[in-house]
Amino acid sequence: MSVQYWEEEMETLPRVGLESIQLRRLQHLVARVYRTVEPYRRKMEAVGLKPEDIKTLADLAKLPFTVKDDLRDNYPFGLFTVPLEQVVRVHASSGTTGKPTVVGYTAKDIETWSNVMARALVCAGASKGDMIHNAYGYGLFTGGLGAHYGIERLGATAIPVSGGNSKRQINIMRDFGSTVLLSTPSYALNLADAMDAMQVDPKSLSLRVGIFGAEPWSENMREEVERKLNLKATDIYGLSEVMGPGVAQECLLTERGMHIMEDHFLPEIIDPDTGEVLPPGEKGELVFTTLTKEAFPIIRYRTKDISRLYYEPCACGRTLVRMEKVTGRTDDMLIIRGVNVFPSQVEHVLMGIEGVEPHYLIVVEREGNLDTMQVQVEVSEGIFSDEIRVLENLSKQIQKEIKDLLGVTCRVKLVEPRTIQRSEGKAQRVIDKRKI
Numbered sequence: 001m002s003v004q005y006w007e008e009e010m011e012t013l014p015r016v017g018l019e020s021i022q023l024r025r026l027q028h029l030v031a032r033v034y035r036t037v038e039p040y041r042r043k044m045e046a047v048g049l050k051p052e053d054i055k056t057l058a059d060l061a062k063l064p065f066t067v068k069d070d071l072r073d074n075y076p077f078g079l080f081t082v083p084l085e086q087v088v089r090v091h092a093s094s095g096t097t098g099k100p101t102v103v104g105y106t107a108k109d110i111e112t113w114s115n116v117m118a119r120a121l122v123c124a125g126a127s128k129g130d131m132i133h134n135a136y137g138y139g140l141f142t143g144g145l146g147a148h149y150g151i152e153r154l155g156a157t158a159i160p161v162s163g164g165n166s167k168r169q170i171n172i173m174r175d176f177g178s179t180v181l182l183s184t185p186s187y188a189l190n191l192a193d194a195m196d197a198m199q200v201d202p203k204s205l206s207l208r209v210g211i212f213g214a215e216p217w218s219e220n221m222r223e224e225v226e227r228k229l230n231l232k233a234t235d236i237y238g239l240s241e242v243m244g245p246g247v248a249q250e251c252l253l254t255e256r257g258m259h260i261m262e263d264h265f266l267p268e269i270i271d272p273d274t275g276e277v278l279p280p281g282e283k284g285e286l287v288f289t290t291l292t293k294e295a296f297p298i299i300r301y302r303t304k305d306i307s308r309l310y311y312e313p314c315a316c317g318r319t320l321v322r323m324e325k326v327t328g329r330t331d332d333m334l335i336i337r338g339v340n341v342f343p344s345q346v347e348h349v350l351m352g353i354e355g356v357e358p359h360y361l362i363v364v365e366r367e368g369n370l371d372t373m374q375v376q377v378e379v380s381e382g383i384f385s386d387e388i389r390v391l392e393n394l395s396k397q398i399q400k401e402i403k404d405l406l407g408v409t410c411r412v413k414l415v416e417p418r419t420i421q422r423s424e425g426k427a428q429r430v431i432d433k434r435k436i
């Protein structure tokens, strides 16, 4: 299989060349935000830093971080660096806590985004001839439109189906011959269930590749999606504060990690407690600086996503650094009786157990002074009609494996197929009643 690129020169540039481009862009960016954005200037002044102090890429670490609260404090447009007349689009997060965060794009930003997204699609093995079924939500969420512009830039055919109405999605896949599926991994499983209910054999469809992201998913979930949808499942990463989908994408040859579009998004890994930059290969919080964005550039944005960076060459020939699959966030980490628990770890256990479906909910409560964790999970069709002993054993097995991996004793509630609420976008995996 020959490797295809979208912007070959940039994607395969030797690292010295890449780093010199990064430095030039960084210096330009810092000078611009210092000049045009009051909150950035104030933060730099507070640590006695001037744009000309950025002399090497290592000087990036001298710059103050940006956090989600900075966006909220400057709601809605306070961090934009261009007049609103130059902003051709805005996106916003739903804002589960507090005000939503708003991001903006100039025409050139949309151009850049379309290109990095086209790169991501090609990186996942898509090409001009593909029928690309885009089930990311269209609207203020960056998923739908972000991917859409990349598909058109690539010259493939976009099917802008958005999320929801699984039955119609499957009819479209069958009738239009969708070859590439873009959706959250949880919605992909939802589609697999719907196919099953409609008695549509995935092998009768033309799906070849899935480009799944916007939420964490485990390796076991990958296997599950690949098996149930009969396609190759790849991971795509992005966040609205930095751009949207297309910040990083897994290639078909990599054994680990997604290539970061590093000439546009400069990554660092920091210790989330001290803020110190960690050496390559170490696990920590991912931080991004945008190098080319005009309307809403961001400096050292703390993503709260946990990952690590691999600088070793990749078999696909791309020199762009790879980031490990995001295994959790510094802020979705649950602390249960003193133990750190990531929902993705619970998922990992569940996906490895026979008879269990990939639909689950973690409910955390406080009883007296004690935190309790209940894991509700759907069991496969047929198991419910089996003897009670089978169910009891299954519960015990789940409880034991979670205890072994995480050191936490949980209660397990097995529920019937299709009883846990399905998502059309990001799945809600945790109900933490301690916070309500």
Ligand code: DLL
Binding pocket: 093, 136, 141, 142, 143, 212, 213, 214, 215, 216, 217, 235, 236, 237, 238, 239, 240, 241, 244, 245, 246, 303, 305, 325, 326, 329
């Ligand atoms: O989720 C952008 C996106 C759309 C990415 C479609 C991929 C595909 P936000 O709504 O701003 O943007 O959410 C960003 O979602 O900080 C991660 O915590 C999580 N996330 C995104 N992609 C992945 C992934 C979009 N592949 C937040 N794996 C990020 C794990 C992911 N988590």
